[in-house]
Amino acid sequence: MHADIVDLREFYHSQLGRLASHSITMALSSIWARLPEERLIGLGYAIPYLERFREDTERTFAFMPAGQGAVNWPPGELSSTALVFDEELPLPDASIDRILMVHSLEYAENPRETMKELWRVLAPGGRLVIVVPNRRGVWARMEHTPFGSGRPYSRRQLTALLRETNFTPGAYADALFFPPSKLRSVLKLRGIFERLGRMLWPMFAGVIVVEAQKRLYQGLPVAVRASRRVFVPVLAGHGVPTTRKHAKSAAPTQGLDNPQLHR
Template structure:
């Protein structure tokens, strides 16, 4: 399937179903990361709906969007400086060990080079940093419908994600599953979403819409020769808002 553009993603999260998805996933994310005071956070993929709750607490919250999906200005508050850029998977525009947290949403499933991307996450994270990935479940219903962004790109099983992480020197810390409600737009389903979410993890955990996996760096692993001193000289795009 073709990737959603950032404008498709933005439109999804502006609708009733998308707003509900944001609230459900945000509650899981904040349970895993309740305190981000003074931390530098990067959201990769299309994480801006979930970065908003971190803006006031964190030292900095940056949005990095993918070349496959495109980019739009963020944050959208009038008069605020743009904190978004477009980046390739193999060269993130951050210094080595400069970030405390990386949140990945609508990112891994669109990566053409997932190994290179996760290697870059390892490079830019501080030694005590944490990576949190929200990835469509290959067995879930949400990966099978294309009116949501979770139905685009390549969904993953839990074991596939763990393998990618371990091969790139990450250790798994915590895991969650979310989006147990079926991907229907009916008012009844949306109204009962919180009830379904509360018992879904116990009754049909394998059908969750997404995996949430938190990982930390394996700092004892050696850095490949030549990687530590590599200078990142790519040109990045900082987007200004369109005139109204």
């Protein structure tokens, strides 16, 4: 079940939400390679992050799942928002350069079908950037934030899903090392938590950020061929020793008793 659009807006308008978006934006910036005149789509609730990266794009859309709901974006301009089903995007094949998934993959009913649909609309060499709750992190266990619902992932699970759906995983980044507390005294120490977390407990980050590239060619399974070699045992049997001795001793006697051998 998707997070409600009202809850998402309230979270990102709170102090905790603004600090969380800043931490995630910094992680995105570390792996975000700029593409000139690219077509960018945000799937899920990616509005807080699209504002940062849409400056160099040809066009940017905000696709929001039907189960979540949608809001108008950007404010004061022509709407670039669409209410969609993540397994049936209203786009032609190979028409998008980059997709940013935030608050999306963890709510997908069928993650593999969703990933296959993203593969379809991405152009050759297109990039997919996913922000997903970390299974080991504290944020995935706190329900007062959007990262505490849905299905969290580990790096290994993300890598396996990407490879199964014809994506090549690339750079990884982590964010949200500070605890998801609403106390101002804790939030004031956010910078210290972020610096210490990256050095001491990177595996316990709140979210995982991964960039993957669309793979055009998929390896096909090769059937195992049966070997045609014939293996002969080194210690092959040579008969019973008593039988061989009996046969050697009996051979001269049989030859002398044969009258044809004396002619």
